[in-house]
Amino acid sequence: MGAITVSNLGKAYKQYPTRWARLKEWLDPRNKPRHHLHWVLQDINFAVQPGEAVGIIGINGAGKSTLLKMITGTTQPTTGSVHIGGRVAALLELGMGFHPDFTGRQNAYMAGQLLGYRVEEIAALMPEIEAFAEIGDYIDQPVRVYSSGMQMRLAFSVATANRPDVLIVDEALSVGDAYFQHKSFDRIREFRKQGTTLLLVSHDKQAIQSICDRAILLNAGKLAMQGEPEAVMDYYNAMLADHQNQKVTQTAREDGKIQTVSGTGEATVSDILLVDAENNALDVVDVGQAVHLLIEVAIHASLERLVLGYAIKDRLGQMVYGTNTYLKGKPLLNVSAGERYRFDIRFPANLGPGSYSVVTALTSTETHIEKNYEWRDFALVFNVVNINKPHFAGVSWLDPKISVVEA
Template sequence: MTSSSVIEVAGLGKNFRIYNSAGARIASWLRGDRPGGHQDNWVLRGIDFSIGKGECVGIIGRNGSGKSTLLKLITGTLHPTEGSIRVNGRVLALLELGTGFNVELTGRQNVDLSAELHGFDPGYAKRRMEDIERFADIGAFFDRPVKTYSSGMFVRLAFSIFLFMEPDILIVDEALSVGDLFFQQKCFEAIQQIKARGTTLLFVSHDMSAVRNICDRAVLLDGGRSTFVGAPDEAVMHYYQANATPLPAGPSEAAAEAPAEAAQAAPPGEMIDTIHRQSILDRKTRLGSGGLEITGARCCTDAGVDALEVRSAQPLNFWLALKAHERIVEPNVGIEVYDRFNQLVFGVSLRNLGHVLEPMKPGASLVVHFRLRFSVMPGEYSISLATAEQHGTDDQNAGRFLDRHDKLGPILVFWDQPMMKFYGLADLHTDFEVFEPAVAATPAEAIDVE
């Protein structure tokens, strides 16, 4: 093993013998496991790669390609039939929901148990308990038996425990796909932090966007063999070429957006009442002094139907009710869209759109309407809404936040046809022309025509 590698896999193979019956298996044992009476099933063969300290390496491939078997070999759960694996460092593996948990114990008690099983001193779990509880964010369930947990709660607890045990190598197998959008955003942010600390990460997923975003390299498995090891973008391209996986269907056609028509404007008082009644605000996500308060926010289709899902390339309307609690000299209002990796996909304010609001006095009210066309790839997105004072600030794109609500939604963007209107992260409006120059016919061609 080289000094810079923490995992080295050389000529790795795993064979599972398949016997026709229990009697054939026993007879094979009695013969000293000599050939005969079974079939060889090589799940993996000829696997070679190495992983350096602090790298994040994705393991991708369709179902049955050997991904989970490879991880079990690396963690020592299985032993190779041929080849070798060398691991330098403490490995924690989040392979299956609830693995290692005692379902009769509470989440808190399982934190103590996990720390003890992994050889930590008795006081370690106590010192990190508050951090683990805060990150898991499962409320009162932290002190309830694990057998009462949903699959999402299992993941939250397990990932939180492993994250704060600061492993040298962390292995995650599809677990993050179970959590909701907001937990996924928190996890991907945490993954970037543990990578920065030098933790090596093996990430197994069918989520090609996640592989592209967080991995430094990727290993593509196909039929038990590694067909590509290298840059994530190139590995994903080879994956799609080999599998040609169709896009999943979205919600029913009834959920698709009706032809765009401007929403009917109600009288201001009635409009504000409706916004408050149908508000999507979550007070727990609020930041700022509240000088220009967002008192309510409604999300609906052009037809006025409240919705948190939209067909790709169709619009949603965001109606914001505002109230000033102090004099605002240069008020501004904005909206932002974040993907599940917590990356800003799009942000805009009234100032960006060229609209300057008049100064507002204490007690003044306002309604602001944003109509966003979600020309982005299918998936879940969160919304942030904010008001700001632009007067006296150097950054005209941000200003000084007065009221900000993060992680609203999530908004589900779906697509229900085999062919996407575009591919990639977002639809950049494209104009095109096709020219087919006329070619003069040769004498021979003219004769053929006649």
């Protein structure tokens, strides 16, 4: 129960050159087609195992929502098939199926019946639905007076009132407030522990990497990549600047991680090193130790402005800290081909024990979207150990001073 198999899935819409062409096609006894097909999705193949969590990512228009609609059966595919085992709960377009003139309670009953519940079952679940949604007396008010966040609260509460075999969530959660987003993701994580299969569409990199076992990247209606969430998100990040005629390469590291390098190559990182105060190279760093990140950059073309950015990511690929020389007021101006620059970045390694990686970016501004000379994931990997600090939890060393007085 909970397995999903997508085979050769495709969706196309008929497009007619004029408004009369459709009528002519209908009336033509020769059945001569007068349209052409516009493919939104084509040749999509993947399988999701019971209990697995898969994230689906891609730019707007890549076909993510269309894919989910075909998986849930609200849209029929042009080619291919979808097979799902077990009961499915889906949260797609916000408030989809809600009638604006009916109350939240009435809509909850209707939505529950669409999910396959009997009226008696919904009545038994209503106290839990009301408690989780936390919209108070609005439950008996027309949905037209709801904010988008309130609609999302009610829709999510109904869809997850009972643990489904398969839970499909589109971007709807992004409209909620921070409190309810945390609450919703806690419920999703609990369902996962109990064996629910999850399909999650989100632009939230942290949500994909923290919840999902695997990610699928859609691009222009095709399945561009699938694999470990961090590697797929890194490739997606590189694609965002793809209009610059840049190269994108991915190579497997010895530790099994996938390194993504993208950019035009007009400037590149030629060397990177983490050292201590005496310039000794470090692979292992003590919590709070003073370190230098030394980055050497080679210039291969004349550039009006060069910005170096770096970020530290934890073992799950979550961003711990990042900045760049533009934000620090130190961009390089009018650099020439053949020049080399060495950046010395000093900071205390106030990190929790664990494995970390450094990402480097060479750009013209504070982002890589406009001119991406080089973006390099896993430019450097190092470990942090706790040698002499009191035990603490988390990825940051924020040593407090605590005072206690009698109240």
